[in-house]
Amino acid sequence: MRKLIFLGVGGGAPSRWGLPGILLIKDGFSALFDCGEGTQLKILEKGLGINVDVVAITHMHGDHVLGLPGMIQTMGLLGRQKELIILGPKELKDFLEESFSRTKFEPNFPIKFVDSYEGPDFRIVPFETCHTVESRGYVYEERERRNLDVEKLRAEGIWDYRVFRALKEGKTVQYGGRTLIPEDYLIITKGKKIVYTGDTRPCNNIIEASKNADVLIHDSTFDNNEEAHLYGHSNASDAAEVASKAGVGTLVLFHYSARYTTTEPLLDEALKRFPRAVTVEPLDTVFIR
Numbered sequence: 007m008r009k010l011i012f013l014g015v016g017g018g019a020p021s022r023w024g025l026p027g028i029l030l031i032k033d034g035f036s037a038l039f040d041c042g043e044g045t046q047l048k049i050l051e052k053g054l055g056i057n058v059d060v061v062a063i064t065h066m067h068g069d070h071v072l073g074l075p076g077m078i079q080t081m082g083l084l085g086r087q088k089e090l091i092i093l094g095p096k097e098l099k100d101f102l103e104e105s106f107s108r109t110k111f112e113p114n115f116p117i118k119f120v121d122s123y124e125g126p127d128f129r130i131v132p133f134e135t136c137h138t139v140e141s142r143g144y145v146y147e148e149r150e151r152r153n154l155d156v157e158k159l160r161a162e163g164i165w166d167y168r169v170f171r172a173l174k175e176g177k178t179v180q181y182g183g184r185t186l187i188p189e190d191y192l193i194i195t196k197g198k199k200i201v202y203t204g205d206t207r208p209c210n211n212i213i214e215a216s217k218n219a220d221v222l223i224h225d226s227t228f229d230n231n232e233e234a235h236l237y238g239h240s241n242a243s244d245a246a247e248v249a250s251k252a253g254v255g256t257l258v259l260f261h262y263s264a265r266y267t268t269t270e271p272l273l274d275e276a277l278k279r280f281p282r283a284v285t286v287e288p289l290d291t292v293f294i295r
């Protein structure tokens with residue numbers, strides 16, 4: 007099971023929505039997507055540790071990144087030793103090193119800057135988005151799982167573990183005068199795909215990257231503002247159209263403007279075009295089974 011914890015769900019100016027920060031947790035692994043001001047406090051408020059494995063930043067706008075130097079310093083104060091993996095735009099490394107140097111902080115744990123991340127059964131890869139500055143979104147994608155249907159094999163009188171192994175490796179096996187084809191004995195479970203856009207106008211890149219995602223977390227700064235695209239943002243209606251074209255499972259609207267006191271207008275707008283849209287409150291958890 008995976009959990010998505012929405013720490014802050016607003017964007018731009020600080021508001022009751024908080025600033026972007028999404029924690030993905032799976033089997034003891036955790037990745038933080040964006041780290042606006044206040045993110046580390048929200049993690050503590052949720053009763054979680056800030057000992058995340060991976061931080062993935064979409065772009066250098068303050069609402070997405072200004073919480074990171076502080077959070078890394080707290081990791082240092084708490085005696086972290088584990089390597090921290092950071093994905094993000096090129097300037098991110100300079101920004102962090104400069105802020106560490108100016109605040110006389112030296113991390114006592116290794117920090118590694120990478121472009122993409124390969125986990126044991128998943129990967130996190132960036133894709134280009136369409137904002138006013140260089141900006142990337144992220145695809146979290148699990149590999150499909152192949153489990154052998156041992157019960158079926160045994161029911162057919164096949165108990166030889168060498169046959170089991172060969173079938174699991176995808177090899178066709180001759181056994182007792184029969185030809186056993188792996189596809190007949192493998193239970194294939196598709197891995198989950200979660201996509202986070204960060205800030206973006208609606209554009210083709212997003213549709214491509216989000217194809218058949220289980221969850222798409224899309225910029226939805228406004229409900230229906232003519233100027234949204236000029237600012238490099240999306241309306242809820244745009245997010246819904248992207249979700250529909252990409253054939254996603256669930257659309258999570260994200261990055262709400264401070265002008266809204268409730269997400270209702272955003273959700274209403276999205277539901278006109280895409281039935282499986284939801285909005286989230288700060289500290290909400292979405293479970294993905």
Ligand SMILES: [Zn+2]
Nearest residue numbers: 017018069205
């Ligand atoms: Zn933003």
Ligand SMILES: [Zn+2]
Nearest residue numbers: 065067137205
């Ligand atoms: Zn931005």
